[in-house]
Amino acid sequence: MTGTANPPILVGVDGSPASLAAARWAADAASLRRHPLRLVAAFRWPAQAYTVEPRGDPPDTEQIRDDARRQLAAEVDLLRTEYPNVTIDGDFVEASPARVLVERSRDAALTVVGQRGVGGLSGLLLGSISAQVAAHASGPVVVVPATENVPPSGVDRPVVVGVDGSTLSGAAIEFAFAEASWRRARLVAVHAWMAPGSDRPHDRVPLYYNLDEVAEEERRMLSESLAGMRAEYPDVPVEPVLVHGMPVPELLQRSADAWLLAVGSRGRGGFAGLVLGSTSRSLLHRAPCPVAVIRSR
Numbered sequence: 214m215t216g217t218a219n220p221p222i223l224v225g226v227d228g229s230p231a232s233l234a235a236a237r238w239a240a241d242a243a244s245l246r247r248h249p250l251r252l253v254a255a256f257r258w259p260a261q262a263y264t265v266e267p268r269g270d271p272p273d274t275e276q277i278r279d280d281a282r283r284q285l286a287a288e289v290d291l292l293r294t295e296y297p298n299v300t301i302d303g304d305f306v307e308a309s310p311a312r313v314l315v316e317r318s319r320d321a322a323l324t325v326v327g328q329r330g331v332g333g334l335s336g337l338l339l340g341s342i343s344a345q346v347a348a349h350a351s352g353p354v355v356v357v358p359a360t361e362n363v364p365p366s367g368v369d370r371p372v373v374v375g376v377d378g379s380t381l382s383g384a385a386i387e388f389a390f391a392e393a394s395w396r397r398a399r400l401v402a403v404h405a406w407m408a409p410g411s412d413r414p415h416d417r418v419p420l421y422y423n424l425d426e427v428a429e430e431e432r433r434m435l436s437e438s439l440a441g442m443r444a445e446y447p448d449v450p451v452e453p454v455l456v457h458g459m460p461v462p463e464l465l466q467r468s469a470d471a472w473l474l475a476v477g478s479r480g481r482g483g484f485a486g487l488v489l490g491s492t493s494r495s496l497l498h499r500a501p502c503p504v505a506v507i508r509s510r
Contacts, residue, residue, distance in 0.1 A: 219247075219248060219249065220248065220320055220321055220322040221243075221248060221249045221250060221251040221320075221321055221322065222239050222242055222243045222246070222248050222249070222250050222251070222321065222322055222323045222324075222325065223239075223251050223253060223314065223317055223318060223321035223323070223324045223325065224236050224239035224250065224251070224252055224253070224324075224325040224326070225253055225254075225255065225310055225314050225324075225325070225326045225327070225342065225346070226252045226253065226254050226285065226288055226303075227254065227310070227327075228284045228288075229327060229359070230327075230359045231327030231328050231357070231358070231359035232326075232327040233288065233327075234327060234357050234358065234359050234360070234361045235325050235326055235327040235355075235356075235357040236252060236288060236292060236325075237292070237295070238325060238355070238357045238361060238503055239323075239325040239355075239357075240292045240295065240296045240299055240301070241296070242323065242325070242355075243296070243299045243301075244296050244298055244299050245395040245396065246322065246323075246395060248322050248323075249299070249300040249301070249302070250292070250296075250299050250300070250301045250302075251301075251302055251303070251304060251321075252285060252288060252289055252292070252301070252302070252303040252304070253303075253304050253306065253310075253313060253314060253317065254281060254282075254284070254285040254303065254304070254305050254306070255306045255307075255308050255309065255310035255312075255313040255314065256278070256281050256305065256306065256307050256308075256310075278305075278307075281305060282305050285303045285305055286303065288303070289301055289302065289303040310342050311341070311342045311345035311346055311349075314326065314342075314346045314350065315345070315346060315349045315350050315351075318346070318350035318351045318352060318354070319351045319352075321351075321352065322352075323352065323353050323354075323355060324346060324350050324352065324353070324354045324355070325354070325355045325356075325357060326342065326343040326346050326347070326354065326355075326356055326357070327343065327356075327357055327358075327359060328343055328356055328357060328358045328359060328497075343356050343497075344497070347478075347493075347497055347506045348478075351508075352508070353388055353505050353506065353507050353508075354505070354506050355473070355503050355504065355505045355506075356497055356503065356504050356506070357503045358500075358501065358502070358503070360501075361502065361503055369398075369399075370396075370398060370470055370471055370472045371393075371398055371399050371400065371401045371452075371467075371470070371471050371472065372389050372392045372393040372396065372398050372399075372400050372401070372471060372472050372473050372475070373389075373400075373401045373402075373403060373464065373467050373468045373471045373473070373474045373475070373502075374386055374388075374389035374400065374401070374402050374403070374474075374475045374476070375403055375404075375405075375460060375464050375474070375475070375476040375477070375492065376402050376403065376404040376434075376435055376438050376439070377404065377460070377477070378434045378438060379477055380477075380509075381477025381478055381507060381508060381509070382438065382476075382477045383438065383477075384477060384507045384508075384509065385475040385476055385477045385505070385507040386402070386438060386439065386442055386475075387442055388475050388505060388507050389402075389473070389475040389505075390442040390443075390445070390446045390449055391446070392472065392473055392475070392505075393446070393449045394446050394448055394449050396472055397448075398449075398472055399449070399450040399451070399452060400449050400450070400451045400452065401452045401454060401467055401471075402435065402438075402439055402451060402452070402453050402454065403454045403456070403460070403463055403464055403467055404431060404434070404435040404438075404453075404454070404455050404456070405456045405457075405458050405459060405460040405463040405464070406427070406428075406431040406455070406456075406457060407457070407458070407459070428455070428457070431455060432455050435453055435455055436453065439451060439453060454467065460492050461492055461495045461496060461499070464476070464492075464496060464500075465496070465499060465500060465501075468500055468501065468502050469501055469502075470502075471502045472502065472503070473502060473503050473504075473505055474496060474500050474502055474503070474504050474505070475504075475505040475507060476492060476493050476496060476504070476505070476506060476507065477490075477493070477506075477507050477508070478490065478493055478506050478507065478508040493506050
């Protein structure tokens with residue numbers, strides 16, 4: 214992110230229910246954080262307009278542009294009515310939506326996308342645009358499911374964060390504490406651990422280990438990972454959760470009614486060449502709440 218004094222929260226919109234849910238979530242976040250909100254409608258000409266009916270009349274390009282601009286203006290007006298304290302504008306761009314959002318994320322405080330847009334196949338929970346943005350954008354990305362509704366203030370919903378001791382997990386913890394403080398919510402910090410194993414090729418797995426000793430080491434790591442942010446955010450109630458098991462099912466179980474689930478883009482066991490680790494990728498497909506994927510800028 215550049216040195217903009219108050220950078221906008223960026224949200225991609227396309228008129229789908231998922232994008233409207235994402236826009237409302239982003240407006241709520243902008244209200245809490247006191248950031249402006251920018252809706253971006255990046256329009257890519259549909260290939261089927263030229264290939265499905267090769268002998269048909271060419272599409273009315275001006276009409277298509279006008280419809281897209283009107284749809285964007287209507288969403289901006291709706292959100293201005295619902296969130297009068299937020300400065301909201303819209304930007305219509307003729308370009309690949311994923312590329313535009315990734316490029317503009319460099320100057321955004323936060324980038325928000327719907328889980329699946331108008332071009333998504335009904336069998337897929339995560340659309341190609343949201344997957345590309347989550348994998349390649351600068352800074353934090355929040356992917357919002359179409360079923361997400363912003364409830365009234367005062368509803369007891371936690372913020373959940375996955376903890377694994379990695380650098381990006383530390384960034385996710387910082388993001389989650391700030392989110393919980395803004396929402397006056399409790400923070401559930403989940404560390405799911407497995408028996409010692411190999412993270413990299415040619416690592417040697419220990420022949421013997423004491424399970425109680427390993428559990429105590431993991432408990433210490435969880436406590437130390439949270440200590441700094443606990444001191445910085447004394448207003449946030451924290452519930453540390455240490456479980457022996459796989460991280461994805463444990464995080465899914467505890468995020469069923471969450472405001473947000475925050476995870477690092479890759480954990481301590483991830484391969485350096487991967488932009489998204491297996492845990493973050495699985496949660497983006499399956500989580501019932503908004504998922505924040507945190508990476509270094």
